Amino acid sequence: MWPMQNELTLFRKMQEGDWYAFNYFFESYSERLYLYALGFVGNRAEAEDIVQDTFIYLWVNRAKITHTGSLYSYLSQSVKHACIDWKLHEEVERKYRQEIMTSGEETEEKTDNFEELYGRLQVVMDSLPPKCKEIFILGCVEGLSYKEVAEQLGVSVNTVKTQVKVAYKKIKSEFGNTDKNFMLILCNSFFKR
Incomplete structure (x- = not known):
């Protein structure tokens, strides 16, 4: 289709x-x-959605994206962040x-409240510097110890x-006293290292 033209062109x-x-990049x-x-999330439908969303973002925001290196590297970083x-x-x-469930407080209101709380958490996570977010994710999602995170990223403990x-x-600062249960779940799960 575009065999002789370089990627930047x-x-x-x-x-x-x-x-x-755009289709060349999608096909390639x-x-x-x-x-x-798929290797990251282990779920076929979710992996398809992540890749589809990445390409939709690429197309919709194409004029705003500054690209100087490999587009595959850019896309794989986008997919990695979406998987995380x-x-x-x-x-x-x-x-x-x-x-x-353990606390016996399972109500429809508490269950529905999760998406709102998670949305607030996502805003906080998106406001973190990239390295800080990556360290937090490796510790909380991947369950790595401080030492393992340090070794993987080549930084000190x-x-x-x-x-x-x-x-x-x-x-x-986001969840403070208003959503203590959610804050406790985050703290107890992710900061026991």
């Missing part, structure tokens, strides 16, 4: 609204991105529901502890 054409250039990368997402967000949602929801404190402080 195609990217610029896509930014100008060239559907064929969607299967690899799907397999990457999905895993965070699943883990927080699982722990929240488990806590509600003290850096990990500092970044977790930054995340914790922001979360606490």
Whole structure:
């Protein structure tokens, strides 16, 4: 289709609204991105949705995206972040529901309240610096220890502890006293390291 043109030229054409250039990227990368997402989330439908949402975002925001490197790298980072967000949602929801059932306070109102609380958590997470968010996610979603996070990211254990404190402080300022149960679930689950 576009065998001799380089990726940057195609990217610029896509930014100008060239559907064929966009389709080239979709055809070239969607299967690899799907397999990457599937390996991360372990759910076929969710992996498909994540990749589809990534390409929809690419098309809708094409004029705003500044791209200088490999588009596949950009897309795989987008898919990775979406997978992390999905895993965070699943883990927080699982722990929240488990806590509600254990406490005997399971009501429709508390169950419905989760999405609102999670939305607020997502806003806090999105406001964190990228490295801080990554450290928090590795610790809370992946369940890695401070030492394991430090080794994986090539930083010191003290850096990990500092970044977790930054995340914790922001979360606490958002949830504070008004949503103590949700805050306790987050703290008890994610900061026992």
